[in-house]
Amino acid sequence: MQDGIQRLLLSLLKCGDFEEAANAALQAMLRSAEEALDASPHARRGRILRGTVHLRPGEGYLRLAARDARPGAGRPAEGDEDVELALLTSTTAWRSVVTHRCAVALDANAGTVRPLAVSAAPEATRDAGPAAAMFHSPDSRQRMLGRSASHVLVLPLRAPGGGIDGLISLEADCPAAMGTDFIWGELAPSLQWLADVAAPYLMNLPVRPVRTAAPDAFLPVVGAAMSHLLPVMRVFARQDETLLISGPTGAGKSRLARWCHEHSRQQQGPFETLDLMTVPEDLQAAELFGWKKGAFTGAVRDTVGAVARAEGGTLFIDEIDKLSLKTQAAMLHVLEERTYRVLGEDTRERRANVRFVIGTNADLKGAVREGRFREDLYYRLNVLPIRLPALDDRQDEVAPWARYMADRRHRQRVPHGGVGLTPEAERRLASASWPGNLRQLDNIIRRAYALALSRQGEDAREVRIEEEHVVQALAYDGAPGARAPVMERLHAAAEALVDAVERCEGPVDLDLTDAFRGFVLGVASQRFGREEAFKRFGREKLVTTRNHHRALRREVERIEALGRALGLEQPSPFQELLAEGETPSKASPAT
Numbered sequence: 001m002q003d004g005i006q007r008l009l010l011s012l013l014k015c016g017d018f019e020e021a022a023n024a025a026l027q028a029m030l031r032s033a034e035e036a037l038d039a040s041p042h043a044r045r046g047r048i049l050r051g052t053v054h055l056r057p058g059e060g061y062l063r064l065a066a067r068d069a070r071p072g073a074g075r076p077a078e079g080d081e082d083v084e085l086a087l088l089t090s091t092t093a094w095r096s097v098v099t100h101r102c103a104v105a106l107d108a109n110a111g112t113v114r115p116l117a118v119s120a121a122p123e124a125t126r127d128a129g130p131a132a133a134m135f136h137s138p139d140s141r142q143r144m145l146g147r148s149a150s151h152v153l154v155l156p157l158r159a160p161g162g163g164i165d166g167l168i169s170l171e172a173d174c175p176a177a178m179g180t181d182f183i184w185g186e187l188a189p190s191l192q193w194l195a196d197v198a199a200p201y202l203m204n205l206p207v208r209p210v211r212t213a214a215p216d217a218f219l220p221v222v223g224a225a226m227s228h229l230l231p232v233m234r235v236f237a238r239q240d241e242t243l244l245i246s247g248p249t250g251a252g253k254s255r256l257a258r259w260c261h262e263h264s265r266q267q268q269g270p271f272e273t274l275d276l277m278t279v280p281e282d283l284q285a286a287e288l289f290g291w292k293k294g295a296f297t298g299a300v301r302d303t304v305g306a307v308a309r310a311e312g313g314t315l316f317i318d319e320i321d322k323l324s325l326k327t328q329a330a331m332l333h334v335l336e337e338r339t340y341r342v343l344g345e346d347t348r349e350r351r352a353n354v355r356f357v358i359g360t361n362a363d364l365k366g367a368v369r370e371g372r373f374r375e376d377l378y379y380r381l382n383v384l385p386i387r388l389p390a391l392d393d394r395q396d397e398v399a400p401w402a403r404y405m406a407d408r409r410h411r412q413r414v415p416h417g418g419v420g421l422t423p424e425a426e427r428r429l430a431s432a433s434w435p436g437n438l439r440q441l442d443n444i445i446r447r448a449y450a451l452a453l454s455r456q457g458e459d460a461r462e463v464r465i466e467e468e469h470v471v472q473a474l475a476y477d478g479a480p481g482a483r484a485p486v487m488e489r490l491h492a493a494a495e496a497l498v499d500a501v502e503r504c505e506g507p508v509d510l511d512l513t514d515a516f517r518g519f520v521l522g523v524a525s526q527r528f529g530r531e532e533a534f535k536r537f538g539r540e541k542l543v544t545t546r547n548h549h550r551a552l553r554r555e556v557e558r559i560e561a562l563g564r565a566l567g568l569e570q571p572s573p574f575q576e577l578l579a580e581g582e583t584p585s586k587a588s589p590a591t
């Protein structure tokens, strides 16, 4: 063993990047496993297949690497789909290793998961004994069997502070060893030594720059941080497994979900979005799965749910933390069993041939700790996590995004015109801070472009955005006038708090405070009419599908519910909007 560690250390010292270190670690571990297999009773009946390294510190994947154990095989070629499948971890592997914080042996034929040792880490779970549990997900098991992996050893990549920053897994094919730990039980301690020696190199060496990170129509700008993520995203996009995209508001999660759809096997199918922020809790299941006429009060006709609309394609569900505990159970069911029930149709289960992509800007792990989010659903969603960095961490992207956004805006007006930013304008943007991410940048560009137009003429074919336009647009963003809405909301928050404390006996549901968007839509609808209001806030699709009345009604109902929860007697000023159908606008759109 000592020799093996020394040999590995010597090769790690020569490694310049994560890929080399992963290859060295896997080579050492696969060699050890093959030697142990040769000396075991399974020698002629089994073979070691491959090893993989999954680097996923924090909330998202950074890198994947694999090495085949076949003689002469080295690192697999990029884009090899079989290898990509083999690269993937599983709900069961990740959840087991994170829960038990030690090596875990999976027996895919028997469907069992067995922790092989109890870690000395203080937070190690006490129940991590040798008893075997069953696989957490039937999919994990099927996928392992699909690639002939009857026995899998999963080792944690242990970070110095006690965290787990990834895993290394070794796969073997030995069906005859069903019901046993194969050779993993004896071998795990020495392989864990090798994993611990390699861990600092795997975590700290830079990842290799990627050649394939070319922008495309769906991801028009790819900076250094994103180009590191792209290879992982390309692999993930092609899988059927659920993808979890986390990241701050406005960083581009929904666009990235669309990118994944365009690079998926379902690209010919529909891409549907369901933003849970806009759906009241009691309608979530209905919106997801659809309903039959009469399923609940107000269900006046059969309605197709988001899952059915996305059949054969991708369903992006944003703000997943807003899912009620009750609907979380149904969500888990559809993810695991791929079946669901339409509300009011109790006898029939329908198949969901849909790829789910989930978005969140919330701390789901914290929500699990607080009992607001089911742990099993969290692990089910957390198989292929991607963390989208904030724009401030993608600084090299600011100028290219600004050019792209200005160009997009200009082309809408003058299809064959041209727009550019001066180098000073770009520098000014690059040195600003972007707490609102790409959405904020888009707003600034919109303003700077409007300022440039006002100076250069509304009809200008060629427009140049100069530093002064950017400075003014940025100043407006931080100016007292622009901050007024923030201050107003602060006051409103303080008043709501007073109401909640003074008038209400029980707690007020915090989710009701999301009602602000209803106020905005309500005011806009009164002012411009419903259709125009939804269009102005980028919800044309709801108008096209004639769903905007229902969406508005929901928003207004939430305002009413907030009022009631805060003990307010007077109804909201939007009562009239509760009626289905257009009400005449009180003012023309021009006012």
Ligand SMILES: Nc1ncnc2c1ncn2[C@@H]1O[C@H](COP(=O)(O)OP(=O)(O)OP(=O)(O)O)[C@@H](O)[C@H]1O
Pocket (backbone or CB within 6 Å): 218, 219, 220, 247, 248, 249, 250, 251, 252, 253, 254, 255, 256, 318, 359, 361, 438, 439, 442
């Ligand atoms: N790939 C892209 N192509 C074009 N524009 C983009 C892209 N990604 C982001 N943007 C710009 O950034 C804005 C925010 O993107 P997006 O809606 O995807 O963010 P998000 O992270 O999903 O936000 P939220 O969490 O608020 O839903 C978009 O309206 C658009 O202006």
